[in-house]
Amino acid sequence: MGYINQARIIGFVAAVLLLGAGPVKAALTMQANGTVYDSVQDISWDQDGNAVKTLCDANDPIWQAFDPSAVVNGSGRAKTDICDRDDGRLDWFEAEAWVAHLNAQVYKGITNWRQWTVTQPDPTCSFHSSYTSYGYRCTGSEMGHLFYAAAPDGLENPSMLDFSCPQTCLMNTGQFENFRPSVYWSSTEYANGPALAWSFFASFGYQKDILKGDQGYIWAVRPGQVEPPPGQPEPIPAVGAWGLGLLGLLLMVLARARLR
Structure with a gap:
């Protein structure tokens, strides 16, 4: 697998992972x-x-x-x-x-x-x-x-x-x-x-x-919304089960690219 193809796969998986990392119960x-x-x-x-x-x-x-x-x-x-x-x-x-x-x-x-x-x-x-x-x-x-x-x-x-x-x-x-x-x-x-x-x-x-x-x-x-106290960090979006699966796929692709 060439470097360009690897980069495309990694970019695609990362993009999908980010889309799947939206907050759970966002409402x-x-x-x-x-x-x-x-x-x-x-x-x-x-x-x-x-x-x-x-x-x-x-x-x-x-x-x-x-x-x-x-x-x-x-x-x-x-x-x-x-x-x-x-x-x-x-x-x-x-x-x-x-x-x-x-x-x-x-x-x-x-x-x-x-x-x-x-x-x-x-x-x-x-x-x-x-x-x-x-x-x-x-x-x-x-x-x-x-x-x-x-x-x-x-x-x-x-x-x-x-x-x-x-x-x-x-x-x-x-x-x-x-x-x-x-x-x-x-x-x-x-x-x-x-x-x-x-x-x-x-x-x-x-x-x-x-x-x-x-x-x-x-x-x-x-x-309206009650404002959070000053300096309170923003919550980290929950990835979810399928997001974790995509993360694992991304790590496998990176590992294979490194071996080559």
């Missing part, structure tokens, strides 16, 4: 302050899928300063009921007040937390034949997109459409913690009924309007 990036950046939606999710429970269990000052009894239209439950009996679930009015409280307390150094939002009507949904306000695969909402499109190793599971895996479809894998396979509130009120707001049923992967007085979990997000 989701763990950030230093305990948030996860979704580059497709340009929002940062709290790493904790149930911060209410986490903070109340720890008797954190943020939880100590929260007063659910002061929430207009709230449930009026005691804080111990929310924390112990109800696993950190809030009604919609309390959920909105909780997110505002996180901003006032500068939770994780952030002051622009909010609940995720829903596009209505959402043309991406596959609607159930009996209910016009509930549907599956709703990637038009921020949580629906995370659930079905952005987190292939942690949240997304298309088999939920046949109800084959309730309570087991969602695992605390990947970057998130304390995720609950249950109902999560959005901030979006239902356009056709002021007593209702949109929610996401993470047990089965569908989106539905429910009464604001019902209980649900809260998962806070903020717009």
